Amino acid sequence: MARSDVQLMLDVKAGDELSFELLLHRYRTPLVNFLCRMVKDQAAAEDLAQEVFFRVYRARKEYSPSAKFTTWLFRIATNLALNAIRDGRYRQMQISIDATGEEDESAFQLPAREARADDRLIERERNQMIRGAILTLPEKQRAAVVLHKYHDMDYAEIGKILGCSESALKSLLFRAYETLRVQLVLLVARPATQSAGEGKRHEL
Amino acid sequence: MSCEKISSALMAYLDGRASTQERSIAEAHLKVCAACQERAEEFGRLWQVMADVPTVEPSVAFDARVRERIAAAPRPKFWAWMMPAPRFAVSVALLVILSIWVGGRQPRSVNPQIATANSEEQFRMIKNLGVLENYDVLSNFDALSDLPASSEPQQAPLQSPQENLHQNNDSGSGSGA
Numbered sequence: 245m246a247r248s249d250v251q252l253m254l255d256v257k258a259g260d261e262l263s264f265e266l267l268l269h270r271y272r273t274p275l276v277n278f279l280c281r282m283v284k285d286q287a288a289a290e291d292l293a294q295e296v297f298f299r300v301y302r303a304r305k306e307y308s309p310s311a312k313f314t315t316w317l318f319r320i321a322t323n324l325a326l327n328a329i330r331d332g333r334y335r336q337m338q339i340s341i342d343a344t345g346e347e348d349e350s351a352f353q354l355p356a357r358e359a360r361a362d363d364r365l366i367e368r369e370r371n372q373m374i375r376g377a378i379l380t381l382p383e384k385q386r387a388a389v390v391l392h393k394y395h396d397m398d399y400a401e402i403g404k405i406l407g408c409s410e411s412a413l414k415s416l417l418f419r420a421y422e423t424l425r426v427q428l429v430l431l432v433a434r435p436a437t438q439s440a441g442e443g444k445r446h447e448l
Numbered sequence: 449m450s451c452e453k454i455s456s457a458l459m460a461y462l463d464g465r466a467s468t469q470e471r472s473i474a475e476a477h478l479k480v481c482a483a484c485q486e487r488a489e490e491f492g493r494l495w496q497v498m499a500d501v502p503t504v505e506p507s508v509a510f511d512a513r514v515r516e517r518i519a520a521a522p523r524p525k526f527w528a529w530m531m532p533a534p535r536f537a538v539s540v541a542l543l544v545i546l547s548i549w550v551g552g553r554q555p556r557s558v559n560p561q562i563a564t565a566n567s568e569e570q571f572r573m574i575k576n577l578g579v580l581e582n583y584d585v586l587s588n589f590d591a592l593s594d595l596p597a598s599s600e601p602q603q604a605p606l607q608s609p610q611e612n613l614h615q616n617n618d619s620g621s622g623s624g625a
Contacts, residue, residue: 268511276506290510297514298521371501378498392463393498399465411456417463418455424498425490432493 249313256304264304268297271314274395275321281390282325284379292328296321312401319405322387329383370431377427385420392417451477451484458484462491 247255247263249270255263275296279289299320378386384406391402399410406413425432451458454477460466461474478484 265511268514272506272510272514273503276510277503280504286504286507290506290513293506294510294514294517298517301518302521370497374498374501393495394503399460414456414459418459421459421491421494422487425487425494428494428497431497432490434489 250309253300253304253307253313254309256301257307264301267300271317272297275317278318278321278390278395279325281375281378281394282322282383282386283328284375288328292321292324295324299324311404314397315401315404318391318395318397322391322405326383326387373431374428377424380427381420381423385416385423388413388416389420389424451481451487458488462488 247266249267252263252267252270256267272293275293276286276289279292279296280286283289283292296317300317378389381389388402388406391397391405397405399413403410403413408416454473457466457470457473458477460470466474478488
C-alpha cells in the first residue's frame with residue numbers, strides 16, 4: 245500500500261532520503277504544469293519547481309502535518325510564482341491580450357484543405373490560445389483557475405493556498421472564468437450564434 | 449437579484465459543488481436570467497476546452513537538477529543550533545545596549561568610605577541628641593552675642609559653644625551617675 249504524502253514527509257523528516265525521492269516523483273509533473281501555467285515558459289517553471297522541492301527539503305525538520313501536504317506544497321509554489329511574476333522576472337514571457345487574439349484568430353481562419361492536412365497544428369494553436377488567455381488573467385485569478393481546473397482542488401484547499409475565504413474565492417473564480425469566456429469566445433460560443441455572439445454578450 | 453451578487457452561488461452551482469442554499473439561489477436566478485443561462489452553457493464548454501489542453505512533462509534532467517540544487521546548498525554548521533535567529537540577536541543586542549545606557553544615567557553610588565563616615569557621624573549625632581538640643585539653644589542664645597569680643601576673635605565663637613557642650617555633657621553624665 246502506497247504511503248500517504250504526510251507519511252512520506254514524516255519519513256523525510258526522520259532522515260529517509262528515499263521518501264523524498266518518492267515525493268519528488270509524485271509531484272514533479274503537477275508542480276511543473278502548475279508553474280508552467282503561471283509563468284508560461286517551461287524552463288522558468290522548472291527552475292521554480294526545483295526551488296519548491298529544495299524548500300520542502302530544507303524545511304523537513306520543521307515539518308508538522310497540520311495541513312494537507314498538497315496545500316503546503318502548492319502554497320510554496322504559488323508564493324514563489326507570484327513573487328517571480330511581480331518581480332518581473334517572467335514578465336517578458338507573457339503575451340498581451342491583443343497579440344494572443346491576433347495570432348490565434350489566424351489559426352482559426354485556416355482554409356479547409358490546410359486544416360485537414362494540419363489538424364495537429366490547429367490543436368496546438370488552440371492550446372496556445374487557451375494558455376495565452378489564462379496567462380492574461382491577474383495573478384491571483386490565474387492561480388485560482390489553474391488550481392481549480394487543472395488540479396481539481398476543492399474551494400477550501402484553494403482558499404488556504406491563496407489566503408482567502410471560500411466565498412471570496414468563488415467570486416474570484418467566477419470573474420476569472422467570465423474573462424476567459426469572453427477571451428475564448430471563438431471556442432466556447434455556440435456555432436449558430438457565433439457570428440452574433442459578440443453583440444449578445446452580457447457584461448456583469 | 450443581480451448576476452454579480454449571486455456570482456459565488458452561481459459559480460458553486462455550475463461547478464457542481466453547491467450547497468442546498470446555493471443551489472436554490474442559483475436555480476431561481478437562472479430561471480429568470482437569460483444572460484446567465486447562456487453563461488452557464490458557455491462555462492460548461494469553456495471547462496471542456498480547457499480540459500483538452502495536454503499537460504507537459506518535466507525535462508529528463510529535472511530530478512537530477514533538484515538533487516544538485518539540494519547538494520549545492522550550504523550545510524548548516526554543527527554549532528548552528530547555538531546561533532540565534534538574526535532578529536532575536538539584534539533584539540537582544542539592543543536590549544543590552546539600552547540597559548547599559550539606562551544604567552549609566554542612574555545616580556552614582558556613594559563611595560563606601562564616605563558612607564561609613566556619614567553613618568558614624570549620624571550615630572554620634574543620635575547618641576548626643578540631647579546635647580545637640582542644648583547646642584541649638586546655645587547657638588540661638590542671645591546672651592552669647594552680647595559677650596565682649598575676645599582677643600582671638602576667630603577662635604572664640606567656635607570654641608565657646610564646644611566647651612559649653614563638653615561641660616554640659618560632663619555635667620549631664622555626672623548627674624546621671
